[in-house]
Amino acid sequence: MELDETTVMELIIHAGEARSLSMEALRAARKHDWATADQHLTAASAAAREAHKIQTALIGADEGCGKIPVNLILVHAQDHLMNAMLCRELAEEIIVLHREIAALKSA
Numbered sequence: 001m002e003l004d005e006t007t008v009m010e011l012i013i014h015a016g017e018a019r020s021l022s023m024e025a026l027r028a029a030r031k032h033d034w035a036t037a038d039q040h041l042t043a044a045s046a047a048a049r050e051a052h053k054i055q056t057a058l059i060g061a062d063e064g065c066g067k068i069p070v071n072l073i074l075v076h077a078q079d080h081l082m083n084a085m086l087c088r089e090l091a092e093e094i095i096v097l098h099r100e101i102a103a104l105k106s107a
Contacts, residue, residue, distance in 0.1 A: 014051035015080035022091040029098040
């Protein structure tokens, strides 16, 4: 895989989508809309997987030898991906807490 602007932009787009969907899942959970929250988390996971595929291909092409030039946009893309992955994981945990609180309130 060759590093080009399109590849890096695809990584940013998928990562951004994953993060946005994770936040939408949290918003749905606050409203106790569990089905929508689950749908958003599933979609966030799919978007993160697409971004991760690009990242994995870039790492493989680099072979640990510096074959892929690291520039600011690539660093930015990596930052987006890591934030999206963390956001997705935290959203899932927070939604579990929202469900537990809702169950306690209704008991």
